[in-house]
Amino acid sequence: MPRTRVWKVDRDNPDPASVEEAAAIIVQGGLVAFPTETVYGLGADATCGPAVARIFRAKRRPMDNPIIVHVSCPDEVLPLVQKVDQTAEALMSRFWPGPLSILFRRSRRIPPEVTGGLDTVAIRCPDHPVALALIRAAGVPIGAPSANMSGRPSPTTAEHVLEDMEGRIEGLLDAGPTGVGLESTVVDLSCRPPVILRPGAISPEDLAPYLGEVRVADRSAGPPRSPGTKYVHYSPRARVVLVDGRPELLPPRVAELARHYSERGERVAVLCRSENVDCYQGALTLVLGPGNRPDLVARQLFARLREADLRGVTVVVAEGGFPRRGLGLAIMNRLEKASDEKITVSGGDGHGWG
Ligand code: TXA
Ligand code: MG
Numbered sequence: 001m002p003r004t005r006v007w008k009v010d011r012d013n014p015d016p017a018s019v020e021e022a023a024a025i026i027v028q029g030g031l032v033a034f035p036t037e038t039v040y041g042l043g044a045d046a047t048c049g050p051a052v053a054r055i056f057r058a059k060r061r062p063m064d065n066p067i068i069v070h071v072s073c074p075d076e077v078l079p080l081v082q083k084v085d086q087t088a089e090a091l092m093s094r095f096w097p098g099p100l101s102i103l104f105r106r107s108r109r110i111p112p113e114v115t116g117g118l119d120t121v122a123i124r125c126p127d128h129p130v131a132l133a134l135i136r137a138a139g140v141p142i143g144a145p146s147a148n149m150s151g152r153p154s155p156t157t158a159e160h161v162l163e164d165m166e167g168r169i170e171g172l173l174d175a176g177p178t179g180v181g182l183e184s185t186v187v188d189l190s191c192r193p194p195v196i197l198r199p200g201a202i203s204p205e206d207l208a209p210y211l212g213e214v215r216v217a218d219r220s221a222g223p224p225r226s227p228g229t230k231y232v233h234y235s236p237r238a239r240v241v242l243v244d245g246r247p248e249l250l251p252p253r254v255a256e257l258a259r260h261y262s263e264r265g266e267r268v269a270v271l272c273r274s275e276n277v278d279c280y281q282g283a284l285t286l287v288l289g290p291g292n293r294p295d296l297v298a299r300q301l302f303a304r305l306r307e308a309d310l311r312g313v314t315v316v317v318a319e320g321g322f323p324r325r326g327l328g329l330a331i332m333n334r335l336e337k338a339s340d341e342k343i344t345v346s347g348g349d350g351h352g353w354g
Helices: 016-027 049-059 072-079 084-094 130-138 156-166 203-211 247-263 274-280 293-309 326-339
Strands: 005-010 033-035 041-045 068-070 098-103 118-123 171-172 185-188 197-198 239-244 268-273 282-289 315-319 341-346
Touching: 005 016, 005 118, 016 033, 016 171, 016 326, 033 156, 041 049, 041 130, 072 084, 072 118, 072 239, 084 203, 156 171, 156 293, 171 203, 185 203, 239 247, 239 326, 247 268, 247 274, 247 315, 247 326, 247 341, 268 274, 268 293, 274 282, 282 293, 293 326
Parallel strands: 005 171, 033 171, 068 118, 098 185, 239 315, 239 341, 268 282, 268 315
Antiparallel strands: 033 041, 098 118, 185 197
């Protein structure tokens, strides 16, 4: 395939001619990466099985891992699903456009390639002017997983997309870095209580008023309901050692581990909060942002994991300890999925860290 065509566009006022060209590629069965408010997506016409199959080849993604369908408004959901119940209706009107993917029973408009053979389809309406303009110009729903090679950290900039996808896709709309930085929340309303299959910026606390009780899928319990959650994810090539526990207890243990691996000849980086950088003098630090700003940490996380690879790091020692609520739940979920090993530091007060 020839080089990937890149259109640089303004986030809030994208050039219509560029969007039209990108949309024409989608309509013809091609692949175009585009920004959303979460991460960059790799889009194809969601109603065209062969086009969707190309996404899986470009990403080297297992065929049984279903992809999310993107629409530009709630009305566009109707032809794609069997029915929209009141709960789904309420969630769409409260959280769309936004980082919430909702599972529905699929209609025959959605080819089996999209859903990995499942009878449900995940749909969301992204809160990004370029994504919305592309969907409208294409006139079809756009199926799009994150625009990374399968298993790699999701791309939050156009440069990340090109690192993985240059020459493997026809086009890329570049509108600069994405806002949230972590993928959408995925919620399954078909069971009682409803289940969050993947935590994201829309938190269990945000959903509770609409769903009553809501459960967060536990990876250790039973077969995964969301096929994607069983695969290695968000991983840099380096080995990632996650150190969890109360934030104030982390630096001594993280520093000790960093020294330990350095002495064994590993090229080590410490993934840390900005306020702790001075605790790791002499080590390469990858800074996430202030510990009390989960929004900034979420935005930087995948970029820092990719940076570890670019710098030839072989072991990343990562500070955990983000509170498991709000965006912190999603941050800890991605850190845990990226890690090969987790070490929990507990304090001398007799309270282990849960
Ligand atoms: O923020 C996002 O969701 C980004 C942007 C591009 O929209 N997309 C994204 O897609 O993260 P992807 O394919 O990387 O992750 C989709 C997740 C996977 O874990 C997949 O298994 C799950 O959603 N999923 C999709 N359809 C599903 C279904 N029908 N049933 C259960 N899980 C599903
Ligand atoms: Mg992904």
